[in-house]
Amino acid sequence: MQLSSLRSWLPFLAWPKPSAALLRGEFWAGMTVGLMLVPQGVAYAALAGMPLVTGIYASLLPALVAVLFSSSTRLGVGPTALTSLLIGASLTGLAEPGSAQWVQMAVWISLLCGALQCVMGLARFGWVVNLVTSPVLNGFTQAAALLILASQLPALTGLRADFSALVSTPSLGLFDLAAAAFGFGSMAALILSKRLSPTFPSAIMVVGLAGGISWATGYADAGGAVVGHLPQGLPTLHWPGWMPAADFASLLMPVLVVTLVSFLETASSAKVESQRSGERWNENQDLIGQGLSKVASGLCGSFATSASFSRSAINLYAGAQSGWATLFSLVLVLVVLLWLTPALYFVPQSALAAIVVTAVFSLFKPATLLRLWRVSRVEAVIAAVTFALTLATAPRMYWGVLAGLVMNLAHFLYQRLHPRIIELGLHPDGSLRDRHLWNLPPLAPQLLALRMDAELDFASASALERRVIEHLNAHPDTLHLCLMAQPINRIDVTGLEAFAQLHALMLARGGVLHISGLKLPVETGLRKAGLLPAAAGLCTYRTDADALVALQQLAPQATPQTPP
Numbered sequence: 001m002q003l004s005s006l007r008s009w010l011p012f013l014a015w016p017k018p019s020a021a022l023l024r025g026e027f028w029a030g031m032t033v034g035l036m037l038v039p040q041g042v043a044y045a046a047l048a049g050m051p052l053v054t055g056i057y058a059s060l061l062p063a064l065v066a067v068l069f070s071s072s073t074r075l076g077v078g079p080t081a082l083t084s085l086l087i088g089a090s091l092t093g094l095a096e097p098g099s100a101q102w103v104q105m106a107v108w109i110s111l112l113c114g115a116l117q118c119v120m121g122l123a124r125f126g127w128v129v130n131l132v133t134s135p136v137l138n139g140f141t142q143a144a145a146l147l148i149l150a151s152q153l154p155a156l157t158g159l160r161a162d163f164s165a166l167v168s169t170p171s172l173g174l175f176d177l178a179a180a181a182f183g184f185g186s187m188a189a190l191i192l193s194k195r196l197s198p199t200f201p202s203a204i205m206v207v208g209l210a211g212g213i214s215w216a217t218g219y220a221d222a223g224g225a226v227v228g229h230l231p232q233g234l235p236t237l238h239w240p241g242w243m244p245a246a247d248f249a250s251l252l253m254p255v256l257v258v259t260l261v262s263f264l265e266t267a268s269s270a271k272v273e274s275q276r277s278g279e280r281w282n283e284n285q286d287l288i289g290q291g292l293s294k295v296a297s298g299l300c301g302s303f304a305t306s307a308s309f310s311r312s313a314i315n316l317y318a319g320a321q322s323g324w325a326t327l328f329s330l331v332l333v334l335v336v337l338l339w340l341t342p343a344l345y346f347v348p349q350s351a352l353a354a355i356v357v358t359a360v361f362s363l364f365k366p367a368t369l370l371r372l373w374r375v376s377r378v379e380a381v382i383a384a385v386t387f388a389l390t391l392a393t394a395p396r397m398y399w400g401v402l403a404g405l406v407m408n409l410a411h412f413l414y415q416r417l418h419p420r421i422i423e424l425g426l427h428p429d430g431s432l433r434d435r436h437l438w439n440l441p442p443l444a445p446q447l448l449a450l451r452m453d454a455e456l457d458f459a460s461a462s463a464l465e466r467r468v469i470e471h472l473n474a475h476p477d478t479l480h481l482c483l484m485a486q487p488i489n490r491i492d493v494t495g496l497e498a499f500a501q502l503h504a505l506m507l508a509r510g511g512v513l514h515i516s517g518l519k520l521p522v523e524t525g526l527r528k529a530g531l532l533p534a535a536a537g538l539c540t541y542r543t544d545a546d547a548l549v550a551l552q553q554l555a556p557q558a559t560p561q562t563p564p
Contacts, residue, residue, distance in 0.1 A: 011285060012068045015322045022321065029318035030328025033076055033311050035201030037063075037329060038336050040311070040359065042227065042344065043352040044079035045303070047151065048087045049097030050106055052227055053341070054302040055079050057235040060333045062297040062305045063326060070289025071282035072270040073323035076311025077293055081360045082141070083262045083306040085148050089395035090254035094247070103301065105251060107240040110304040112255045114294030117263065121287030128260075129267050129283065135379040136404035137264055138368055139386030140397075145363035147394055148356065155225070155353035156183040178219060182210050183350030190358040199318050203355050210351035211344065225349040230341040234334075238301035257398035262306035266290055269312035276316060310359055382407045419454030421467045424484060432484065432544060444554040446477050451484040456495035456522070465498050468505070479511035479557055484544055486517035491525045500531055507537040515540045516547035 006013060016022060037059045045055030059078040066077035087106055088097070095102040120128065153159065158179025186206045193202035213219075220226045266286055274281035294304050315325060369387070373380040382404055390400025424432045425440025432451070433440065443449045448471050454460045472478055481502065491499070506513045518526070518540065526532040532540070541547040 009285075010069070011071050011073065011289075012323060015073065015324065018324065023324060025319050026321065026324040027328050029315055029320035029325040030330075031332060032199055032201055032318045033315050033320075033325070034329030034332035035204040036311055036314065037076070037078055037333055039203040039207040039352070039355055040308075041079045041333075042347075043355045044081060044084040046155075046349065046352055047081065047148065047356055048079070048084040048106065048303050049091065049102055050087075050303050051098060051103065053230040054103075054300075056230075056333060056337055056341070057300045058297045058302040058305050060330060060337065061235070061300055062293040062302070063333075064330055065296040066289050066293035066305070066307075067323040067326040068289075069285075069292050071285040072266075072273050072289075072307075074273050074312065074315050074320045074325065075266065075269050075307040076315050077290070077307050077326075078305050078311070079303070080262075080265060080306045080308045081148055081356060081363075082144055082265060083258060083304055085144055085151070086254065086258050086261060086398070087303050088151075089147070089397050090251075090258070092395035094250055104240045104243065105247065106303045107238065107298045107301060108243065108248070109251055109255055109258060110294045110298035110302065111240070112251065113259045113262065113304050114291045114296075114298060116255065116259050117287045117291030117294065119291075120259075121284045121289075121291060124284050126283030126287055129263055131409070132260060132264055132401070132405060133379070133382075133408050135372060135376075135383035136386050136401065136408050138372070139383035139404060140261070140390050140401045141363055142366065142369070143387045143390035143400060144397065145360050146391065147397065148360045149364070152353040152356050155349050156180070156187070156357060158183065158225075158350060176224065178217075178222075178224060179348060179350040182214070182219075182348040183354050186210055186351040186354035187358055190354060194358070199314055206351060206355065207344070207347050211347040214348050215346040219348060220346055227344045227347045227349065227352070230344055232338070232341045234337060235300040235302070237299055240298070240301075253396075253398050253402075257401055258304055261401065262294075262304060263287065263290065265309065266307040269307045269309050273312070273316060310362075378411055379408075382411065413459070416454070416459035417463065419452055419460040419463055421450055421452045421464060423471075424449040424451055426548070443482075443548065444480065444551045445556045447480040447482060447551060447554060448472075448475070448478050449482040449484065449551070451487060453487045455490040455492075456485075456488045456498065457490060457492040458494040461494045461498035465501060468502060472505070472509070479506075479509065480514060480551070480554060481506050481511065482514035482516065482547060482551060484516050484547070485522065486519070486544065488522055489519050491522045496525060496529045496531060499526065500529075503531070503535075503538060512537050512539055514547060514551065516544050517541070 038056060041055030041059040042052045043055070045052045045058070063077045066075070067073055087109060090109070091097075091102055091105055095105055120126070158176030159174060160176060161174045189206050189209070190202050193200055193205070214224065214226060267283065270281050270283070270286055290307070297303065297305050369380060369383055372383055385407060386400050386404030389403045390397045393399040422434040423436060424443065425435030425438065426443060427433045427438060427440060435442065448468065450464075450467065452460065452464055456464065468481060503513045515538070523532065539550070541550065
């Protein structure tokens with residue numbers, strides 16, 4: 001196997017050779033991300049309803065596998081807010097959060113998502129990510145951000161009861177004021193630190209300060225909600241065991257949506273890295289790398305991972321040039337697992353909620369829906385419906401993104417079935433434009449000159465035929481039909497049949513079909529079908545200029561007889 005081919009399958013072979021200067025810069029970039037990774041991992045494990053230590057497990061081996069086998073080596077892979085919320089929401093009602101059954105189902109989601117992504121990458125199905133457009137993703141992300149914020153409010157504020165009890169009998173007694181102080185104080189510190197220095201690892205600072213204050217004030221001994229004991233040491237190989245068929249069936253939709261959404265998270269970060277590096281993004285290899293990462297996470301007894309946009313951005317901002325930076329950040333995670341997990345005992349859970357809220361708050365941007373309305377009202381409606389259904393169907397929030405996907409595909413199909421077909425006239429500037437829009441005269445008497453801005457295939461062929469027949473019925477004196485075919489770059493069997501039908505239609509009227517500017521793929525298809533050799537009633541021109549010269553020499557003829 002050639003080295004270039006081997007590097008495409010094993011991207012880490014293309015990493016730059018380590019030097020003192022390179023490793024120095026990679027070390028500081030890795031430390032910056034690593035100091036964020038641990039507290040965020042623990043916080044996102046709580047969001048997913050998993051044991052907190054699994055958030056650290058998901059930040060170690062899965063991140064290592066991802067950086068070794070992904071083409072985008074500077075992504076911050078590990079637990080993310082959106083994927084964690086999807087897992088927690090999908091399992092709500094199926095098991096008790098944190099229970100053995102919950103963990104088992106979350107692990108299976110990770111394994112199945114990973115296997116599906118690997119298969120998609122090997123089959124070169126990276127193009128699937130293009131099916132989810134920006135409006136759909138925007139509407140889903142906005143709704144998910146609100147759901148995440150709502151899910152963290154009780155922990156952030158120290159609310160001891162549910163919201164219904166608070167609404168019916170509002171009282172400060174329902175709140176743990178110390179927890180609220182930790183939560184809002186942590187959030188204020190995170191926001192201030194982000195504004196002053198975006199690359200500063202403020203999350204670990206907040207965790208350290210909150211844990212120190214909690215220990216000094218005896219918050220845990222007074223019954224305060226803290227992280228508590230976390231297992232120390234490396235994760236062991238974990239196999240979740242088989243589940244009943246009904247449980248696997250209940251995971252089908254969550255697996256599909258987590259697979260799609262997590263890869264969209266990866267795509268958003270990978271495209272930024274690709275633009276900065278000037279290299280083409282290999283989406284299929286990233287599918288394989290991210291899939292293997294999820295499989296590794298499941299085998300560690302943890303939940304599905306993804307690429308974090310915030311950690312990836314900070315990694316790039318801190319000057320990371322390769323996967324070496326990620327290796328340094330993983331060394332820090334390893335040190336925490338081996339020796340420092342007891343130090344997390346006193347950290348208040350409200351401080352972890354503050355980390356989640358601060359990270360997710362930037363996702364909520366309602367102004368984007370208003371800007372979208374000004375650009376495209378149809379796509380704005382798709383985004384709004386996705387947003388509303390995601391909120392309305394929570395915790396089964398995947399119905400929102402699926403509904404958005406169906407609406408978007410329906411809109412796409414409608415556009416393909418209704419292509420832009422215009423009658424052409426010669427504008428004073430010498431260009432061919434819409435004759436009716438610009439009030440231009442016909443190119444020649446008894447001529448219908450059309451341009452269809454679409455492929456001539458099963459979706460558009462009937463629209464073209466209908467447009468021609470309607471004109472011929474309204475203008476029985478038409479003897480010439482000209483198709484300016486330059487925009488048509490593909491033709492299928494249905495398109496070939498439509499072409500033959502138009503030719504036969506003009507022959508029956510004693511008229512002529514003119515074709516201008518055929519592209520090679522279309523011309524090749526017509527020749528293979530035997531429709532293009534010189535024949536009665538058919539004229540072809542290489543360019544529109546040639547067609548204009550010939551068409552403007554046409555003289556009026558007697559009105560044709562309509563065939564019976």
